[in-house]
Amino acid sequence: MSDTALRPARFRYGAVLPGWIGLAVVVFWLAVALLAPIIAPHPAGAILRVGTLAPASAAAPFGTDFLGRDMLSRVIYGARYTVGLSLLAAICASAIGSVLGILAAVRGGWTDGVLSRTSDALISLPHLMFALVIVAALGSSLPVLVGLVAFSYIPGAFRIARSLAANVNAMDFIQVARARGEGTPYIVLHEILPNILLPVLTDFGLRFVFSVLLLSGLSFLGLGVQPPNADLGALVRENIEGIYDAAPAVIVPAIAIATLTIAVNLAIDGLLGRSRLTD
Amino acid sequence: MGAQVEVAGLCIAARRASGAEADIVHDVSFSAAAGEVVALIGESGSGKTTTALALLGYARPGCRIRAGRIHVGGTDVRALRPADMPGFRGRRVSYIAQSAAAAFNPAHTLMQQVTEGAIIRGLSPRAAHIKAVGLFHSLALPDPDRIGRRYPHQVSGGQLQRVMAAMALMTDPELVVLDEPTTALDVTTQVEVLRAFRAAVRERGATAVYVSHDLAVVAQMADQIVVLRGGRVQEIGATARILSAPENPYTQSLLDAAPSIHTPPTAAKPPKPAPPVLEADALAASYGGPVGVPVLREIGLRLLPGAVLGVIGESGSGKSTLARVLTGLLPAHGGTVRLSGTVLPPAAADRTADQLRQMQIVFQMADTALNPAHSVGRLLARPLTFYHRMGGAARERRVAELLDMVRLPANLATRRPAELSGGQKQRVNLARALAADPALLICDEVTSALDTVVAAAVLDLLAELRRELGLAMVFISHDLATVRSIADDVMIMYAGRAVQYGSRAALARGPIHPYADLLAASVPELRTGWLDGLPPATEGTSPGAARVVANESCAFFDRCPVRLPGLCDTTPTPTQTLSTGATIRCTQPEAELLRLGSAITSAKATSAQPVT
Numbered sequence: 042m043s044d045t046a047l048r049p050a051r052f053r054y055g056a057v058l059p060g061w062i063g064l065a066v067v068v069f070w071l072a073v074a075l076l077a078p079i080i081a082p083h084p085a086g087a088i089l090r091v092g093t094l095a096p097a098s099a100a101a102p103f104g105t106d107f108l109g110r111d112m113l114s115r116v117i118y119g120a121r122y123t124v125g126l127s128l129l130a131a132i133c134a135s136a137i138g139s140v141l142g143i144l145a146a147v148r149g150g151w152t153d154g155v156l157s158r159t160s161d162a163l164i165s166l167p168h169l170m171f172a173l174v175i176v177a178a179l180g181s182s183l184p185v186l187v188g189l190v191a192f193s194y195i196p197g198a199f200r201i202a203r204s205l206a207a208n209v210n211a212m213d214f215i216q217v218a219r220a221r222g223e224g225t226p227y228i229v230l231h232e233i234l235p236n237i238l239l240p241v242l243t244d245f246g247l248r249f250v251f252s253v254l255l256l257s258g259l260s261f262l263g264l265g266v267q268p269p270n271a272d273l274g275a276l277v278r279e280n281i282e283g284i285y286d287a288a289p290a291v292i293v294p295a296i297a298i299a300t301l302t303i304a305v306n307l308a309i310d311g312l313l314g315r316s317r318l319t320d
Numbered sequence: 321m322g323a324q325v326e327v328a329g330l331c332i333a334a335r336r337a338s339g340a341e342a343d344i345v346h347d348v349s350f351s352a353a354a355g356e357v358v359a360l361i362g363e364s365g366s367g368k369t370t371t372a373l374a375l376l377g378y379a380r381p382g383c384r385i386r387a388g389r390i391h392v393g394g395t396d397v398r399a400l401r402p403a404d405m406p407g408f409r410g411r412r413v414s415y416i417a418q419s420a421a422a423a424f425n426p427a428h429t430l431m432q433q434v435t436e437g438a439i440i441r442g443l444s445p446r447a448a449h450i451k452a453v454g455l456f457h458s459l460a461l462p463d464p465d466r467i468g469r470r471y472p473h474q475v476s477g478g479q480l481q482r483v484m485a486a487m488a489l490m491t492d493p494e495l496v497v498l499d500e501p502t503t504a505l506d507v508t509t510q511v512e513v514l515r516a517f518r519a520a521v522r523e524r525g526a527t528a529v530y531v532s533h534d535l536a537v538v539a540q541m542a543d544q545i546v547v548l549r550g551g552r553v554q555e556i557g558a559t560a561r562i563l564s565a566p567e568n569p570y571t572q573s574l575l576d577a578a579p580s581i582h583t584p585p586t587a588a589k590p591p592k593p594a595p596p597v598l599e600a601d602a603l604a605a606s607y608g609g610p611v612g613v614p615v616l617r618e619i620g621l622r623l624l625p626g627a628v629l630g631v632i633g634e635s636g637s638g639k640s641t642l643a644r645v646l647t648g649l650l651p652a653h654g655g656t657v658r659l660s661g662t663v664l665p666p667a668a669a670d671r672t673a674d675q676l677r678q679m680q681i682v683f684q685m686a687d688t689a690l691n692p693a694h695s696v697g698r699l700l701a702r703p704l705t706f707y708h709r710m711g712g713a714a715r716e717r718r719v720a721e722l723l724d725m726v727r728l729p730a731n732l733a734t735r736r737p738a739e740l741s742g743g744q745k746q747r748v749n750l751a752r753a754l755a756a757d758p759a760l761l762i763c764d765e766v767t768s769a770l771d772t773v774v775a776a777a778v779l780d781l782l783a784e785l786r787r788e789l790g791l792a793m794v795f796i797s798h799d800l801a802t803v804r805s806i807a808d809d810v811m812i813m814y815a816g817r818a819v820q821y822g823s824r825a826a827l828a829r830g831p832i833h834p835y836a837d838l839l840a841a842s843v844p845e846l847r848t849g850w851l852d853g854l855p856p857a858t859e860g861t862s863p864g865a866a867r868v869v870a871n872e873s874c875a876f877f878d879r880c881p882v883r884l885p886g887l888c889d890t891t892p893t894p895t896q897t898l899s900t901g902a903t904i905r906c907t908q909p910e911a912e913l914l915r916l917g918s919a920i921t922s923a924k925a926t927s928a929q930p931v932t
Contacts, residue, residue, distance in 0.1 A: 212688045212689075212691075213683040213684075213685060213688040213689035214688065214689050214690055214691045216644075216649055216681075216683070216689075217681065217683065217689055217752070219649060219668055219669075220647045220648070220649055220668055220676065220680070220681050221676060221702075221703060221706060221707075221756070222668065222669075222671070222673050222676040222706070223706070232691055235691070235693030235694070236691070236692065236693050
């Protein structure tokens with residue numbers, strides 16, 4: 042007897058498990074961001090009496106920062122900024138980029154030409170450099186940061202949505218809709234979007250990760266969220282001197298950024314789509 | 321030499337999404353003597369391909385050969401170890417797949433790909449090359465000595481299919497498995513490919529297993545037919561016996577559903593004289609703007625309410641383009657389209673909602689014509705909202721009515737297209753067009769992708785809808801038999817022009833255009849020996865390749881059996897009106913055409929159908 046044709050079925054559970062772990066961590070960070078005022082042991086600005094850049098203790102489980110503030114509370118409030126701003130920026134980037142991308146695919150011709158060439162031009166700008174110039178010109182405020190990050194990632198989202206939509210646009214049901222006399226908004230939102238939603242969501246997850254990293258990078262350079270508030274990137278910068286004393290104040294926000302971004306990636310890969318999208 | 325093939329009690333199990341295993345092939349047994357051709361025939365999902373692949377010791381991912389005996393030339397296929405497989409597959413058995421276009425690597429020449437397998441198995445490149453050229457000769461490929469240097473995109477679909485046969489025959493296999501090798505081809509091309517296949521298989525004395533859904537094709541190829549349905553054998557017998565005296569009711573239904581140019585057309589009341597619902601005059605269209613590639617030239621047509629116009633042609637003849645031009649999806653750059661007397665703007669975007677409503681298009685592939693993200697109910701509701709401003713309970717009621725109209729249960733409304741069968745999808749596709757309350761349906765190859773029995777049911781439905789709703793139709797197909805069974809008028813297209821346009825009666829009585837004659841002669845008939853009785857193809861022809869003509873001369877010249885060199889290829893071809901009322905674009909005078917025409921006129925003699 043030969044069973045040469047039989048291969049064991051894919052290890053479904055094994056392939057999906059990291060996805061669930063990732064999702065759990067993402068949900069954890071979202072909860073932290075939402076519930077910050079309730080779960081933080083101290084206000085973000087309160088100075089404890091355990092000294093500056095103190096090691097972990099019962100009073101301050103993650104130690105204190107360079108001014109002697111509780112690091113745990115700082116990270117909890119910092120997560121609020123990082124998650125909130127990045128989420129907002131990623132939603133803007135994906136929504137605007139996807140709608141424009143589908144529009145370009147559906148309309149073709151001039152619309153497509155102008156949108157695609159503009160996106161090509163924008164995608165060639167290094168994000169961080171571009172951000173530096175804009176912040177230098179407009180100053181740093183929360184709306185500017187969100188707008189800046191969203192703007193940086195619109196071209197990427199646009200490209201992915203456009204190429205996905207171009208495939209769907211070639212299907213006969215689009216022809217049927219056109220022959221029926223449907224307008225462009227209906228075709229974009231009802232005929233095409235539902236068919237590319239999954240990969241677009243996958244891409245959204247990646248945009249979120251990029252946003253976290255760009256915002257943290259900006260904050261680390263001192264151009265992001267301004268003191269006395271701080272996001273996770275700013276926390277790393279504020280406490281950078283502590284690195285010589287091995288203070289937990291530097292490593293904790295760094296770990297926070299890492300767990301958040303890795304978890305989002307795991308969740309996307311494991312749960313949303315088999316096909317991996319890259320920028 | 322061929323191998324004796326024996327299959328006994330074959331069961332193949334497939335793993336479902338839930339993880340449970342279920343048999344998709346149940347206890348299939350058949351045998352073939354050395355050199356015999358066995359056909360496995362059935363609808364999609366009947367397990368015919370799965371069974372054929374088992375002969376190669378292969379089961380598709382998720383499937384498993386669960387039980388049974390497969391012996392090929394004394395080798396127990398199921399006992400072969402993975403290490404033995406390369407010596408068995410490709411050397412002793414080989415496989416020819418349905419779509420040659422998908423089976424070739426576009427980056428390598430044909431010769432590299434044809435000889436690769438044989439060279440790996442130890443043949444010297446030089447010997448392999450000589451052998452391949454010999455095979456190209458015996459498969460009647462044009463320019464056999466040099467065709468190997470071309471790349472896959474440089475040859476036509478029918479030629480590629482034959483090159484693939486050459487690849488399969490390189491190692492002189494004892495058993496060749498052919499999986500629907502001509503299904504994707506035009507009828508005229510199919511004839512050439514069938515002829516080449518049969519000659520090559522006979523010459524080598526190989527045993528062959530031919531998988532097909534088309535009884536008429538199988539009748540030409542096979543010594544023995546195995547009828548499969550739902551993974552079970554319905555009937556096994558010699559080809560002549562199965563065709564003349566089927567014992568199984570399912571085989572009988574397959575035979576009944578097979579369209580034939582001999583079947584008398586379904587009786588339909590001749591449409592009453594009334595102002596035409598659709599008129600087109602001197603339509604011209606091209607891809608890439610008015611200066612681009614012309615794909616449609618000087619098309620005129622006239623359609624009375626409730627009448628059906630059949631449009632026939634090979635792929636590339638412009639028949640689907642005609643549908644797109646009429647509906648405004650591809651704006652014409654010349655000529656006019658009139659709907660109930662009003663001239664329509666060329667582009668759909670400029671037409672009014674009511675004009676759009678009256679003309680509905682139904683596409684060939686229901687798979688891509690229905691948005692997979694929408695439920696059936698939503699698909700049908702949209703035209704109701706869009707054209708009739710219908711909502712709420714009234715709309716739901718109408719959706720149920722529409723489903724009933726196309727003979728589908730109302731509870732299908734909550735399902736998605738992916739959960740429906742091919743025939744059901746095509747019915748939903750039709751129902752959506754009907755939801756608009758159109759005066760005119762444009763059906764673009766609506767039955768071409770369906771199994772014979774299902775296609776026959778959809779055709780019946782169309783005829784019924786036409787009777788009940790008084791719908792006019794433009795029915796586009798590559799299948800002459802189908803068009804003849806449903807149409808009142810027939811237009812035959814070649815290279816973007818109508819070469820013949822007239823009533824069905826005129827087509828049946830003749831004279832007909834030589835191209836129409838070739839089309840009619842190429843439709844496989846349900847009897848053995850039909851292929852042998854065909855006259856050989858005209859010298860120097862390559863089916864599927866329409867000549868590009870700059871002047872107004874005949875594009876069909878290269879393939880025409882009755883061409884007049886020096887006249888047809890140099891002077892503009894006249895359009896003449898025949899005594900039957902049909903117009904025809906040909907230089908040959910009417911009396912000469914009547915004398916030369918054979919296929920349809922002889923068909924008329926045998927069917928003796930009343931001329932309406």
